[in-house]
Amino acid sequence: MERTLCAIAIVALVMCLAMTLALAFIGYQYQKLIENGNGNKPSAHKLVKDVEDNENNLQELPRKEKVCLTPGCVKAAAELLKNMDETVDPCKDFYHFACGGWVESQVIPDDRTSVSVFSVLQDELNNKLRGLVEKEPENIEPSHITSMRNMYKTCMNLTEIEEVGNKPLLDLLQKFGGWPVLEGSNWNESNFDWLNALIHFRQNGFSHDLLLDLSVTPDFRNNTRHVIDLDQASLGMPDRTYLLRGLNDSAVRGYFKLMVESAVILGADREVAEREMLDALQFETILANYSLPREERRNISLLYNKMNISEIQKLAPNIDWHKYFNNLLNEPIPDNEDIIVNVPSFVRKINNLIPETKKRVLANYMIWRVVLQSFATLGKLWRELAQEYNKVITGQDREEPRWEQCMSSLTGSLGIALSSLYVKHHFKGESKDMALDMVNYIHREFLRMLDELDWMDKQTVDYARAKAKAISSYIGYPEQILDDEKVGKLYETLNLTMESYFDNVQRLRKWSTDYAFSQLRKPNLKGDWRKHARAAVVNAYYNALENSIEFPAGILQGSFFDKDRPNYLNFGAIGFVIGHEITHGFDDRGRQFDKDGNNRNWWDHKTDLKFRQRTQCIIEQYSNYTVPENGLRVNGINTQGENIADNGGLKEAFRAYRKWVEDHHEEAMLPGLKYSPDQLFWVSAANVWCGKHRSEVLRLRVLVGSHSPSQFRVIGPLSNLPEFSTSFNCPKASPMNPELKCSVW
Template sequence: MPDPVKPNKAESQVTLASSRSTSEDTPSGGWWVSRTRLEVALLAMVAVSLFLLIAVCLAMAAVIAGSSPNSLFAGQTASASGICLTKGCVTSASELIENMDPQMDPCEDFFEYACGNYLKTKNIPDEKSSISQFSDVSDVLQEKLRTLVESEDSSEDTPSSLMVKQLYKSCMNTERIAEQGLQPLKDILREMGGWPAVEGFAWDRNRFDWVQNVYINRRLGYSVDLLFDFSITTNIKNSSWRIIDIDQPSLGMPSREYLLRGLNDSDVRAYLDYQVSLAALLGANRTAAELELTESLLFEIQLANFSLPKEQRRNATKLYNKMTVAELQGRVPNIPWLSYINTILSPFTTVTEREEVIVNVPSYIENLGKLLLRTDKRVIANYMMWRLSAASISYLSEDARDLQLVYSKKITGTGKRKPRWKECMGAVSGSLSYAVGKLYAEKFFKKDAKAAADEMVSYIRAEFDKILRTVDWMDDETRIRAINKSLAITPHIAYPEELLDETKLTELYKDLQISDGELLSNMRNLTIFGTDYSFKRLREKVDKNDWKKHGAAAVVNAFYSPLENSIQFPAGILQGTFFNADRPKYLNYGAIGFVIGHEITHGFDDMGRQFDYKGDLKEWWKPETRAKFIDKSKCIIYQYGNYTEPEVGLKLNGVNTQGENIADNGGIKEAYYAYNQYVSDHGEENPLPALGLTAKQLFWLSAANVWCGKYRPETLKLRILTGAHSPARFRVNGPLSNLPEFSRDWNCKSSSKMNPSHKCSVW
């Protein structure tokens, strides 16, 4: 379950990376030159040797390299002058060499050049669906947190740290979980009136009413969003206040597109088998359960059919359908909207028929109302009880979790569960992110990273402002508004100081009950706590600088919030391959600088541009400039939509990924310009040893290295079908092939793949 007090749907942010984390081309010339086997062996030696020993060897080898034109050290002087040989530089060189394939031509496939050896030598662990630089850094972070959470209780523990330890202990108490078995779920289902597929003829249809069932879900700590999504969100046309938001729900499979394939699809059959197997485990007759759950699955497929696809959810204005509760009642009369809303919001708020709500997809709600009228109670009950049961499985005994694993393997390719401590650390980090963030910030965060990130943000923002001032397709009025929006962006770096104030955390969590006993009970308490926290804020004015919006410090990701017009870089991402104070700036600008530019550009992608400098949904673009932006975006859509992922043979969805692709293209450009300005202000930096690359080439290599990663085929398909981010290779090759600066720095011929004649550019 996610952190109960993180921003909800309409307050959510655009993320840098998905929460989920090669063929060789013939060299075409340019910078690339042939490498000998000896040189490849030397590369491997550099990658695995002790760092301090490498530094000594590099200095000595530079003398020898002076007479060898093909040496790794070509371009270095006999004394190695002009080469950075600090520990940080040697370590960085080793890490880059370990990942790259120097036999690839960077002008033909820069991703393979930068990450080819990573792809060849790194194996995806059985318990993972993918690996990446993001997951590698996250793994290190989780290991650090583990040392704190598993430490003995002491007088130094605070109430928030003790709560973290209690939740972790309840998750690690597998003996207690096994002893309870499925009984916690059986007790909950009994209170709900029973699961028809399990109860059989004993199920009492007179006890079931879907509205009452939702009320019980709310009371017991389960989602109320099974048939439609109900939330309290920031009003996107007046972002200083909140409003009730009604939308289509998330469904049981990764996306509506899976369900729309129908019952003959192997993934859908696996989903049905998952349901039937769980019902059988709870005591159902398998044959009878399959018949019943097929009907409820067909019901869910109809919900999917009513839902809008992601491609049609990118225009925020079309989703902003405001009406009163009375008007909604008139459109969907068989749902008791007023009593429903008041019961769900109880005891915090009461509304009248004059209350305004946002209905994102009116057609979905109208079709749902008609579907409920013609659907048997038993079918609806089976669907709702299945979804409740599925939400519980992660916190139950192994027999239920084994069923979950079988289904997960079919969808993601993951054939093994993570070690228990990793599962539990993930659950705790996601559920108590502020308490965990405080632990991380106090014990592990290096303060110099914040100052360095502040400086980089200033440089990169300045370059984006220059771009806004010079693009030739904007009219002056829109340009001024765009510059004002850019200047109004609020950065949140590392963590807010309030996070370290234990008094504030104690106050935040005062109503949350956590014990080291039953895990499922703890997770339900977290849901109740989070739902209460959200619902009671309906009448409160939005504080866009509320520290809780930016307090999840132990996260390896970055964010842009259109409703705040803010960028956030948590402490967790200011480390590892992304940032290191003890290495040249070109590496940091290529890595975390790319990230910073990416998030800034999100404010001006196809969705972010719909919001003004205050974070309100408003049309502030002149029609002619808007048309030019759309035309330039179409170039990006077409470019990425024509990429085919070679491993699975699927084309990317250029529409769904356009926002992230625009941000990638703008972000790397801004970071590059910012680094050049830094050099202009502070002077040239020495390049790394062993690579024979210039500082500018190392900037590009560092940027690509951030995206080194590989996926299981099933996960790669899932990412392409449902994700907002392009797969890693296209996050490298796509933006870099659009930038003349890249081709210039690598001397790429006009005929090379990384230097196409037709290039796309939005910002």
């Protein structure tokens, strides 16, 4: 501990003295004094004199003892020292060794559910975006930027939102025939038709996915075209598993209270609201029971059931399917139109449920979902009610600042306009070239790994190589988002004004659905710039239908990437992410698509069985992890895709870094740190997942998330990699070097 404090002190001293090259060398000299057992701290004058005397001697040190003295290295060293807890044995718990200091120093703000390296970078990005959006334009600007500013300003105008109160919502409810729980005996049951209600919702910018989910997507088996997709209903709670627990569950009780209080705020009698909303909740629970669990939705082929209207009519004869499709879609469709039905059993059951359900119950539930979608557009009372529910679900104690809420309203459908503004002002182009070089190294390493596999037959390996070679990379942003004319054309039918936030939200929702449905008759163009234009996000993606990987401008900075620090840190951080996304093409879901992005089986049967055996090892490994904050076990089935990607991606990134060293040179160590470049690669990789979460949101992540909690994204992959144990000399059978190791790629 004393040694660590001294190292931190000297790094701080170096930074305080402007982090010049000469004074950075003090960090190295001071560390050597500590290693030699000299506890007397030399004077700054003496150290500067030593720098002058020994400046050239540094170049004569053996390669392994060289220390990087640039400002970028000093900054990186300080950050790593701050993040780490060197009192923890890296061979026992590498997550807390690498992230313990970071976790200990973090306090989750009342308006947050967690803090993480991702969220810290996202906060920095949001502040930049806020500055751009709130800044008054200096010149005449494109209409899509004006619309975006209008959306933000009306969202921030809480005075207007409070003044209009509930009137915008109440007016719409009357337009929809009224909410039975409010209308009482005045509600006209004979005028209610569930399908007409859905159509009215769709026309006014509300979701039409309350009983069945209708969308237009690329055809999974012929992705040059778009196709209609019919799926099970969306739900008001985050996942069906909540509803199945019933009112004994605190989250379901919170949801039920949300339903009741919403009705009371709008004028319902409380006793009536409790009775009728309970019926609505029970109806939604039936929908949850009919829905296919996430664990059963990983096999893409089971979700691909091609039918036409006549066949769907036979499956569910109680529903007027011509009316359903022809009024919800942008234009009528012929009887022989291909429609992909994801879960035929759900469609068949909903066909029987609707006529068996009282119209009052059905209407109360459907209108409730309209009210739920309106919370964010209404006044303070509604936000407080939503916050009370959010606290039960996520542990968040206070709503986030209004400007952050308003910024979130821009990042969805207006994300391309926002990204255009961001890239023009903030993104540094050289990061793009360096990231592409790393992608190439890691990509080539994955191909080498395929050649070394002993469990795949040659034909399947050849297919895998062909798919890997065909992966397209999208880094930073497409050049088109700098072209105001091209971006403007995307938004040419959208007009957001300064008049009403409620109306703006509804216009934007309807425009977004209209745009998505307008793709039905258009070809699906791979590489279409609009699919890769959301640059202002801290995330990365693999697209199975395009067989592409994407690293937006927002993630090419901060803890993930810095051109001024050693490459072992970059390969450990963004390199890990790059390898992760490449491996997604070969996880349990990605492998179901061929090199052209079509759902086609290219696996030899025996090799397929071996893949499943190896995947089962991963499933069981992660299923045995227990989240200490809430005692829940990780769902190894739902997280298997991300876990496979983590394990393969980290392995690729390390091998790629070692290859980079072969091609270039061994890199210098960091000042004030005793760890080798290889060891710091692993620390950097772990630092990507440093996080601190409330127990409630961890519960939510375990129940519905596809990612394992942070610590297991570090412990899991590292304990499977012999290269890691070699770097830290971890004894056999130690926690980070178990005898049983899982490996897919």
